[in-house]
Amino acid sequence: MIASPYLLYLGHSNDEVGIKTSRGLAVFRPDDCVGEFRHDDCGLTLDLPRMGFAEAVAVGARTLVLGIANAGGRMSADLVGDAIAAIEAGLDVASGLHHRLREEPAIVAAAARHGRKLHDVRDPRPGIPVGNGKRRAGxxxxxxxxxxxxxxxxxxxxxxxxxxxxxxxxxxxxxxxxxxxxxxxxxxxxxxxxxxxxxxxxxxxxxxxxxxxxxxxxxxxxxxxxxxxxxxxxxxxxxxxxxxxxxxxxxxxxxxxxxxxxxxxxxxxxxxxxxxxxxxxxxxxxxxxxxxxxxxxxxxxxxxxxxxxxxxxxxxxxxxxxxxxxxxxxxxxxxxxxxxxxxxx
Amino acid sequence: MIASPYLLYLGHSNDEVGIKTSRGLAVFRPDDCVGEFRHDDCGLTLDLPRMGFAEAVAVGARTLVLGIANAGGRMSADLVGDAIAAIEAGLDVASGLHHRLREEPAIVAAAARHGRKLHDVRDPRPGIPVGNGKRRAGxxxxxxxxxxxxxxxxxxxxxxxxxxxxxxxxxxxxxxxxxxxxxxxxxxxxxxxxxxxxxxxxxxxxxxxxxxxxxxxxxxxxxxxxxxxxxxxxxxxxxxxxxxxxxxxxxxxxxxxxxxxxxxxxxxxxxxxxxxxxxxxxxxxxxxxxxxxxxxxxxxxxxxxxxxxxxxxxxxxxxxxxxxxxxxxxxxxxxxxxxxxxxxx
Incomplete structure (x- = not known):
């Protein structure tokens, strides 16, 4: 379970399609979203309070959501640095990118050091069964x-x-x-x-x-x-x-x-x-x-x-x-x- | 590239469907198949010469093909033991099972020790592209x-x-x-x-x-x-x-x-x-x-x-x-x- 409320990451994004995950959360789970994190060169906003990681923790945020899609679905060095800073400030991190958080050793190490959780949303649970097509109720x-x-x-x-x-x-x-x-x-x-x-x-x-x-x-x-x-x-x-x-x-x-x-x-x-x-x-x-x-x-x-x-x-x-x-x-x-x-x- | 010719594994199988991979090779690549390996309790045959691992190496076999499907697609301890014996006798091993050879530490260690290759046929190559539907020649x-x-x-x-x-x-x-x-x-x-x-x-x-x-x-x-x-x-x-x-x-x-x-x-x-x-x-x-x-x-x-x-x-x-x-x-x-x-x- 991903702990809420969330701080939504916009980073350096200037492409509306690229922030659709952060925007989806802001639109459909507004009560779970306390703020947005964006750098000075980010031209987009979700109309949430802009805040840094420590500030977000102070108002109750539990998880930084990397709700963006980079070109190629990879995490840039810059994004990795932000994720680590968030962990050090006391936030868990959730990501839907193809590039998994657990594949990034510096992020894994920081989470271990600070006892924070990482959530790779794009991992299917193990042991999914083959479909059986049986008619089910509902x-x-x-x-x-x-x-x-x-x-x-x-x-x-x-x-x-x-x-x-x-x-x-x-x-x-x-x-x-x-x-x-x-x-x-x-x-x-x-x-x-x-x-x-x-x-x-x-x-x-x-x-x-x-x-x-x-x-x-x-x-x-x-x-x-x-x-x-x-x-x-x-x-x-x-x-x-x-x-x-x-x-x-x-x-x-x-x-x-x-x-x-x-x-x-x-x-x-x-x-x-x-x-x-x-x-x-x-x-x-x-x-x-x-x-x-x-x-x-x-x-x-x-x-x-x-x-x-x-x-x-x-x-x-x-x-x-x-x-x-x-x-x-x-x-x-x-x-x-x-x-x-x-x-x- | 999987080195031929092959020794085809039947093991302890008594289910015709379970040996369909070995049989497919025997039927469609007969020139690449020098023999079959089966235990005494195996009631099936591909009508190839029955031989042990050392004997197969002596007549030129290069790879043991685990052309069987176990219940659950897992390798039994028995099958792992046979694969290691084949490696020690000088054979590479190829497998189409869901349970990968590379996930079985004893097999990986044996292959490293003897300089033999392992082939997990069910691994797609990395970097497969998304389809584009463009009409192509041919x-x-x-x-x-x-x-x-x-x-x-x-x-x-x-x-x-x-x-x-x-x-x-x-x-x-x-x-x-x-x-x-x-x-x-x-x-x-x-x-x-x-x-x-x-x-x-x-x-x-x-x-x-x-x-x-x-x-x-x-x-x-x-x-x-x-x-x-x-x-x-x-x-x-x-x-x-x-x-x-x-x-x-x-x-x-x-x-x-x-x-x-x-x-x-x-x-x-x-x-x-x-x-x-x-x-x-x-x-x-x-x-x-x-x-x-x-x-x-x-x-x-x-x-x-x-x-x-x-x-x-x-x-x-x-x-x-x-x-x-x-x-x-x-x-x-x-x-x-x-x-x-x-x-x-």
Whole structure:
């Protein structure tokens, strides 16, 4: 367990995509984030108090989260120095980088010297089983996408928040490093050995009998030639009762692959439903989530309405407009979950 | 490079499936296999001369191949002892087990002491790239299956042999431990990190400009809930011009999953073509390979004829009946490859 609250590391970053893990924590776990650490040349902020390591410890911080992605996923000498300084000030360190903290002898030595914990979030737990495809109890919703990085984690977390606001039992199941840091557990699916993709998902979302929902963060896309294997195993392991399709209308081509066009929404939905049916024959689509952060509000609303009409599904920007329409559809499609919070009158 | 010729290990095995790697080598690389090592309680044989380690060295053996699968994939104390005795007699050791030779200190020490090499075939090479899906030159054929272990490796190797017999340039590309030991190279796809499945295949079957064929060994099945992610990434990485569908007509249910029926041949073919089209839009099916080893010959021939009629594709048992009909279809579908061997008259 990673001890909170956190100090979020921005370092020298000037690339918005590079700090998406720190930002994810600031947005979805604001109560666990006491401040941000950045150097003078860092042009970005999470609108948290800027503080040094000793200062953060003084206000209660327990862990420095290296919520950034460097080019190549490696830790620079500079980053290693900051991590050691944080350890010496009394902080644990958590990282989602490919370059593991435990592979950096100076960091390991400093942690040993000061009795601090290191958390490499991208290490899958040992002993993940092979998937068995057995039907298991419980209602699971999986977000799927036309492409990578189209808002699947945001949509899933917004659904968790929205369902809980209605008193429904609902739990986010993380499959990526940012999600794991936000949730405190999960599986870094991109780091699992190929034979265990579906088994890893069966493992983090086991049978559930309280009639609540597991909301599983999607990864990749069936139409992304680099990562469709991950998406396929995730669909099979999830055994979803419900799918939410995520899409970024500003995406010009598949992420990182200018020679591949983004597939159509209907085509994406049909392909995902077909693959999911192998382990979950009754699976159905319950909504579409658009990332409209780069559009004017009126344009975004027009696009959602058009998409909803075209696909016959509720369509929203979960972060900007909420998820009520999708939860309404879930309530229509599935026996309404008992509300876990009751009012005493 | 694993030094040949080989001594094939059977040990105490009495399970035919457990010795499939040793048998694969005996069948497809007979010239590289000088003998078999088995204890008195081993009820199986590859019909090779039985010999001890010193005797094998005396007739020229260079490497002991641990071509067996133990329950749990671990090396027993007994197996470790045999490996050390082989090293002391002057043999290198190669293994495809999950339990690595290099994880067994006594074996590592013995190899160091005697200057012998250890080969863990199930280790992917470091630095496998993420797949990029870029169209690359060359003709590639991939075997796909209704299930795991239905004869994909045998069919692929028989196609290599058959094409070479006609003077075509054709090379087997291995994706499993047995295939890697037979070919001397390849990628153990089941041991690759999930994000790199398609990249691993792009890596072992790069652009080819001699107008010959890469024949890529398939893995798993799109309809196997445990392993369909591997099969999906393999289809995308392979960019196959041609698919051969492999099937075991005696299979009662999906391997290891009694709750999953085996899919139909037509359904399997259509699903594989649809997935393959993402990176290879012109892909086509060129044949069906049935494993009829448990059927009488007349029954096997009847089944092949019926299957060919139903699917409009040549159908054969590659090992028992040859692959001429499939190569004829390939020659009809694709510009005939120039023959690399010419007769001097």
């Amino acid at each position: 209602k699971r919703l999986l977000t799927v996408g036309t492409d990578c990085s189209v808002g699947k984690m945001y949509a899933t977390l917004c659904l968790e928040r929205g369902m809980r606001a209605r008193g429904m039992a609902a739990d986010f199941r993380a499959t990526g490093q940012t999600g794991i840091l936000i949730a405190g557990s999960g599986v870094p699916l991109d780091a699992v050995i190929a034979d265990f993709i579906s088994g890893a998902i069966e493992d983090i979302s086991p049978a559930r009998t309280d009639d609540g929902w597991d909301l599983i963060e999607g990864q990749g896309s069936l139409f992304h030639p680099s990562f469709a294997g991950v998406s396929t195993g995730l669909l099979h392991g999830a055994q979803p009762a419900a799918l939410v399709l995520c899409h970024d209308p500003m995406r010009a081509h598949m992420r990182g692959l200018p020679h591949y066009p983004v597939p159509g929404l209907r085509e994406t939905l049909e392909a995902n439903l077909a693959v999911a049916r192998l382990t979950s024959p009754e699976v159905r689509a319950v909504g579409v989530a658009l990332n409209t952060s780069k559009l004017a509000r009126a344009e975004a609303e027009r696009l959602c309405a058009e998409t909803a009409d075209a696909l016959g599904l509720p369509c929203t920007d979960p972060f900007a407009m909420g998820v009520d329409s999708i939860i309404d559809r879930i309530d229509q499609c599935f026996e309404a979950s008992p509300r876990v919070a009751t009012l005493s009158l | 003709k590639r054929l991939l075997t796909v299956g209704t299930d795991c272990s239905v004869g994909k490796m045998y069919a692929t190797l028989c196609l290599e042999r058959g094409m070479r017999a006609r003077g075509m340039a054709a090379d087997f590309r291995a994706t499993g431990q047995t295939g890697i030991l037979i070919a001397g190279s390849g990628v153990p796809l089941d041991a690759v990190i999930a994000d790199f499945i398609s990249g691993a295949i792009e890596d072992i079957s790069p652009a080819r400009t001699d107008d010959g064929w890469d024949l890529i060994e398939g893995q798993g099945s799109l309809f196997h809930p445990s392993f369909a992610g591997v099969s999906t990434g393999l289809l995308h990485g392979a960019q196959p011009a041609a698919l051969v569908l492999c099937h075991d007509p005696m299979r009662a249910h999906m391997r290891g999953l009694p709750h999953y029926p085996v899919p139909g041949l037509r359904e399997t073919l259509e699903a594989n073509l649809a997935v393959a089209r993402l990176t290879s839009p012109e892909v086509r099916a060129v044949g069906v390979a049935l494993n009829t080893s448990k059927l009488a010959r007349a029954e096997a021939e009847r089944l092949c004829a019926e299957t060919a009629d139903a699917l409009g594709l040549p159908c054969t048992d590659p090992f028992a009946m040859g692959v001429d009909s499939i190569i004829d279809r390939i020659d009809q579908c694709f510009e005939a490859s120039p023959r690399v061997a010419t007769l001097s008259l």
